[in-house]
Amino acid sequence: MFIDSHAHIDGAEYDADRDEVVARAREAGVIAILNVGTGDPHGGNLERAIEVAEKYENIFASVGVHPHDARLFDERAERKLSHLLGASPRIVALGEIGLDYHYDNSPRDIQRDVFRRQLRMACAVRLPVIIHSREADEDTVEIICAELKDYERAGVMHCFGGSWALAEAALQSGFMISFSGTVTFKSASNLREVAKRVPLDRLLIETDCPYLSPVPFRGRRNEPARVVEVARCLAELHRTSQEEMGFLTTRNFERLFGVQVSTA
Numbered sequence: 001m002f003i004d005s006h007a008h009i010d011g012a013e014y015d016a017d018r019d020e021v022v023a024r025a026r027e028a029g030v031i032a033i034l035n036v037g038t039g040d041p042h043g044g045n046l047e048r049a050i051e052v053a054e055k056y057e058n059i060f061a062s063v064g065v066h067p068h069d070a071r072l073f074d075e076r077a078e079r080k081l082s083h084l085l086g087a088s089p090r091i092v093a094l095g096e097i098g099l100d101y102h103y104d105n106s107p108r109d110i111q112r113d114v115f116r117r118q119l120r121m122a123c124a125v126r127l128p129v130i131i132h133s134r135e136a137d138e139d140t141v142e143i144i145c146a147e148l149k150d151y152e153r154a155g156v157m158h159c160f161g162g163s164w165a166l167a168e169a170a171l172q173s174g175f176m177i178s179f180s181g182t183v184t185f186k187s188a189s190n191l192r193e194v195a196k197r198v199p200l201d202r203l204l205i206e207t208d209c210p211y212l213s214p215v216p217f218r219g220r221r222n223e224p225a226r227v228v229e230v231a232r233c234l235a236e237l238h239r240t241s242q243e244e245m246g247f248l249t250t251r252n253f254e255r256l257f258g259v260q261v262s263t264a
Contacts, residue, residue: 002231002246003032003253003261004224005178006096006130006158006206009059010035010045010052013210013221021223022056028225029246032253032261034206036096036130036158037063041077046084053090058261062093062130070106070114078117085125092257094122095130096158099143102134112139119147122155128256129155131175137166144173156256159208164194171202176256178204181214181222184233196237204256205230205249 004025014021025033033056037049046063053061063084065073085091097118099111106114122129129148133140148154154174159182160167167177177198183191195203207214207230209222214229228242235245254260 001243001250002028002030002205002227003034003250004030004207004209004227005034005156005204005249005253006036006180007033007209007224008036008038009033009209009224010037010049011210014223018052021225022059025224028228030224030227031250032058032060033224034060034062034092034253034257037061038066038069038096040069040072041065041080042072046081050084050088050090054088059090060092060257060259061088061090062095063091064095064097064118064130065114066096067098067100067111067115067132068103068105070111073110073114073117078121081118082121082125085121085127092127092259093130093155094118094125094127095155096132097129098132099136099140100132100134101136101139112143115143116147119143122153123148123151126153128153130158131155132158133162133166137162141166141169144170144175148173156204158206159212160194161191162194164197167194167198171198176202176204176252178206179230179234180206180208181212181218181226181230184214184229185218186215192233192237195234200238200240200248201252203234203245203249204252205234205245
């Protein structure tokens with residue numbers, strides 16, 4: 001029993017075999033998937049993510065404007081996002097949102113402003129947030145501490161790749177920490193040390209597919225079935241079984257996003 005807490009199966013990479021991808025996930029024991037909608041807020045990207053979630057049982061959705069696209073966020077995009085957040089019962093979060101100082105596809109001051117605006121939207125509609133933070137630890141912590149002070153729903157730091165200082169600050173703010181296939185990479189010894197320190201009741205697993213295929217699938221298109229490899233790695237780090245890690249992270253997912261996943 002596993003849940004892929006962050007996937008992008010609405011992407012064009014899956015147009016030819018999306019049904020088979022979902023079926024393989026089920027066969028691997030992945031009982032639910034959170035499909036995260038990103039992209040140009042003025043295109044059909046966010047709507048497509050919701051449509052895919054509504055097509056399949058136990059697929060949930062989130063929508064948000066990624067820091068790469070922050071430069072496209074305007075009043076019209078804000079109105080659209082606000083509408084979509086209430087458009088479907090499958091929507092369980094706002095995201096992914098945050099800061100990305102690695103690629104700087106949007107100016108940093110605009111990223112910070114759009115991040116703050118979307119955090120305020122999440123608070124207004126009482127949804128948890130899915131946060132992307134790359135090479136922006138200090139600003140990420142400053143903003144979440146300011147905007148989400150005393151906000152009980154918080155959210156998740158997705159595809160975590162930062163320092164223990166960032167993880168600790170996020171945990172203190174009520175966040176869960178989600179690890180992707182990167183934690184299995186041979187070069188990720190520092191990340192594995194961080195993962196060891198995250199409490200079991202604050203862990204989530206994800207693929208971030210189609211990216212970041214875990215060992216032993218590196219170099220291939222990723223898909224939700226491979227989240228079991230992330231669970232396997234975290235189980236070894238925490239000295240528990242893969243099955244128990246699946247159970248624990250499933251319960252964490254249900255608690256954070258306020259859902260109960262049917263296994264019938």
